[in-house]
Amino acid sequence: MYYLAGPSKGTSIKMINSPVDILYANFIHLDRNSSIPIYLQIANQLILAINRGTLKPGSRLLGTRQLANQLQVHRNTVIAAFEELLAQGWVEIKPNKGTFVAEELPLSQKALISPKRYPQKTGYSFEKTFLFDNPYEISNCQYVWNDGTPDIRLTQINDLSRVYSANLKRRSNQAKMGYYNQEGSEYFKEQLLSYLKTSRGLRINLSNLLITRSMEMSLYILTEILLKPKDIVVITELNYFSANMTFQKSGSIIRTVPVDEEGLDTQALRSICEKEKIRMVYLNSHMHYPTVVSLSAKRRMEIMQLAVEFNFIIVEDDPDYDFQFDKPALMPLAANDENGMVIYISSFGKSLAPGFRTGFIVCPDNLMQEMYKYLGLIDRQGDVLMEQALGELIEEGLIHRHIKKSLKSYRERRDIMARKLNEDFKEEITFEIPNSGLAYWLHWKKPINLLKLSQIAAKHDLFIPKTLLYQKKDLCAMRVGFGNLTAEEIIESLDILRKSFNELEKLG
Structure with missing residues (x-):
């Protein structure tokens, strides 16, 4: 301890902790193998000590030379740490007196001083849903x-990293990273448009194409715009569980039809249409999930005719079109849609590493304009840089x-x-x-x-x-x-x- 004497005899003496009495090495532990600079480690752990109350507001810190000796670092390292604390507002320097913990700590950090635990429960009620509980399990099995x-081990990592790195360094792209762009990269959309016309026969323009993060995001946007509670949605008896959850969350009434060796049963679908007003039919024309059956050419025609006759929307989900082995695939329903009844959702880059994949929606112009509004709410920032890289993969022929x-x-x-x-x-x-x-x-x-x-x-x-x-x-x-x-x-x-x-x- 050290003493501050009063101005005259009889005046009370106040005792305060000397900074020398505090062994800083007890709460500052340095990892010299860490990628974090030593001065930042010191600054961060001093902040933690302040938050925990080890160092009180207004208390004087050990001098830079003494602290350097305790921590066995160069004095300049401690000076750099103190400068960092000063810049963040954690300390203040008093001329000829030393460095002190700030009396007024940064506002965003004041709550951290409290010794109370963060609450485990909200003080208010909210509606819980079990529809979106994660169905995926994790295992350590071999x-x-x-x-x-797909197998990411087959991904051409060198090509992906080269193209992405080049786009990251390109000045024109760096400028695009400075603002939000929910409409995505025009360059990528042009390349994807060309790719879809060639590979899937889609006769579309840029105004018919929306880039999303995934099939799930695509379907969510569609249900938000097109479905109201109690609208009737027809799906197959066995269906992709993520799609089922999305339709249930929208408040739709679900009707199911069977699947046989030719795909969705169109006679069963007609039977439902004759009894009830159907708003939407969700299907996998190329490869049904989970049975991997393709929708026959005859049934494709029948479903398109039913959509016009009973005025329902067809949502055609086609995630695996690029994985075609022995014989050419039938073109998507959207490729033959002349009445604006089909919305086509799919993915691009599924054979690539997950971070390089993206989803997209194809639909008529007037619906696309509405979808851009919703995309701006849930994905305003977009990922122009990744889309630029994907566009180059297409243009250079690497994706093919x-x-x-x-x-x-x-x-x-x-x-x-x-x-x-x-x-x-x-x-x-x-x-x-x-x-x-x-x-x-x-x-x-x-x-x-x-x-x-x-x-x-x-x-x-x-x-x-x-x-x-x-x-x-x-x-x-x-x-x-x-x-x-x-x-x-x-x-x-x-x-x-x-x-x-x-x-x-x-x-x-």
Whole structure:
């Protein structure tokens, strides 16, 4: 302690803590291998000490030379730390007296001084929803099955990093990063427009194209604009769960129709239309989720005719068009839409790393104008830099070469899984070799407990998420992706499935 003497005899003496008494090394711990500069580590931990009350407002800090000795750093490092604290308003310098913790701390940090814990619950009520609970599970198993995602190990990382880095350094692009641009990169839209015209036969203009982050964002925007509570939406009996959640959240009434080997049952759809006023039909024309069935040419015509006859919207979701193997795909419904009834949503760059993928919507001009308003609310900033890079991938032909190269690998994996399934599960499973997409629809001939099977498989290092299992009274099936697995991983994981099935059989 040290003493401040009063001006005369009998005056009370006030004792305050000497900064020398505080061992700063007890609460300032430096990591010399960290990428954070030492002076910032010192400044940050002094701020933390102030927040915790170790250093009180108005208290004098140790001198720079003494603190440098305690922490075993150069004095200039401590001076730099103090300058940082001064710039942020945490300390003040009093001439000929020293450096002191500021009496008035930064306003944004005052609440941190309180010793109370942050509240665990709100002081108000709000409506909770279980519709959007995350359905995805995480596992540490060596082998993980999914519903048909690409293998990022096949991504041309060098090309992606080169193009993105070049766009980041380009001055013209740096200027675009300084303002919001919800309409996206015109350059990318022009390249994507050309790509869609060539690959999918879409006769569209720039005014018909909206860039989004994902299929889910696209569908959310559409439901916000086009659906009101109690509108009737028709989906297939088995359907993509994310789409189901979005329609349910909109307050729509859901009606379902079956799917057979030709896709959505148009006679069942007509039956519903004759009884009720349908607002929207959601479908996968190219490859139905989860059964991987393609909508036949005959049924495509019938659905288009029904849309005009009963005046309902067709939302055509087409995420896997680029993954085409043995025969050309039928053009999307949107390519033959002359009455403005079809809204086409899809994704670009799905074969690339997740950060390089984007979604898009194709629809008539008047609806597009309304969608831009909603996009401005939920994604005002956009990602012009990424879109510029994607545009270059198209213009330089890199995306085409990458898809062509990766398709060769995916076809080999598809065929290996087919051979392995025929060898090991001929008596238990039926399936069709998919012409497109990256997943199989495996139908078990006899009903088994799929959840129990997945639990046994997990013990043997194969994770089968619940979202891949489809089981009810008249159905026992699984959607299993092959795109993310190498040939060896396919064989080894199916060996585990065989072993797990045998164990399940023994359990009765």
